[in-house]
Amino acid sequence: EAQVTQNPRYLITVTGKKLTVTCSQNMNHEYMSWYRQDPGLGLRQIYYSMNVEVTDKGDVPEGYKVSRKEKRNFPLILESPSPNQTSLYFCASSSGLAGGPSDTQYFGPGTRLTVL
Amino acid sequence: TQLLEQSPQFLSIQEGENLTVYCNSSSVFSSLQWYRQEPGEGPVLLVTVVTGGEVKKLKRLTFQFGDARKDSSLHITAAQPGDTGLYLCAGARHYSSASKIIFGSGTRLSIRP
Numbered sequence: 498e499a500q501v502t503q504n505p506r507y508l509i510t511v512t513g514k515k516l517t518v519t520c521s522q523n524m525n526h527e528y529m530s531w532y533r534q535d536p537g538l539g540l541r542q543i544y545y546s547m548n549v550e551v552t553d554k555g556d557v558p559e560g561y562k563v564s565r566k567e568k569r570n571f572p573l574i575l576e577s578p579s580p581n582q583t584s585l586y587f588c589a590s591s592s593g594l595a596g597g598p599s600d601t602q603y604f605g606p607g608t609r610l611t612v613l
Numbered sequence: 614t615q616l617l618e619q620s621p622q623f624l625s626i627q628e629g630e631n632l633t634v635y636c637n638s639s640s641v642f643s644s645l646q647w648y649r650q651e652p653g654e655g656p657v658l659l660v661t662v663v664t665g666g667e668v669k670k671l672k673r674l675t676f677q678f679g680d681a682r683k684d685s686s687l688h689i690t691a692a693q694p695g696d697t698g699l700y701l702c703a704g705a706r707h708y709s710s711a712s713k714i715i716f717g718s719g720t721r722l723s724i725r726p
Contacts, residue, residue, distance in 0.1 A: 501655075528712070539617075539701060540656070540716040555713070587655050602646075602714075604655025 499524045501605035509611045518573045518608050520588030528591045529571040533584040578612040619717035634720045636702035637684045643707040645685045650699040692724045
């Protein structure tokens, strides 16, 4: 089954404790992206990757890091989490340019992060 | 930062009624997408519109891209309880080797039986 998986699904942590949210897709997609979703703000893109070793900032990259060492994996790293990073996080992947006329962006189930 | 404004934010209507959700921006987009999101799940793509003035239909849902590619609408005919969910529009701008996507804040739709 084609899917995007994220782990963990839920995480409660404390300020300053480094954490990683993993994302993996089994569709051999080149494009992957991380979003955060906050009430009233919709989804905002954090980082995206066009291919292995190619990443770029989205609209809200501060406080986050990503890496793309393999095509299927795109982990999101919070080196020193703060309470304002409490949010619902989504990973997504697509075969070509996300938003392209023939490309579907598939989303993972989400990771709900709480930073105390 | 480009903005995509959706209206209304919340909509609760009776089963069988029609409704329209709007997505507006001052920026031009290469394409515009509509997603539906259920609680506890990620958004699922409904449609992508690319050409100004384009209209696409998906059963009782009609999507239109504005002539200037700055706005879009989603019209649902004879709404059913199964249409309940969060509807998100997303505008994409494509560059030579990248793609930037902006999401609207969403319209939470509730259809009462």
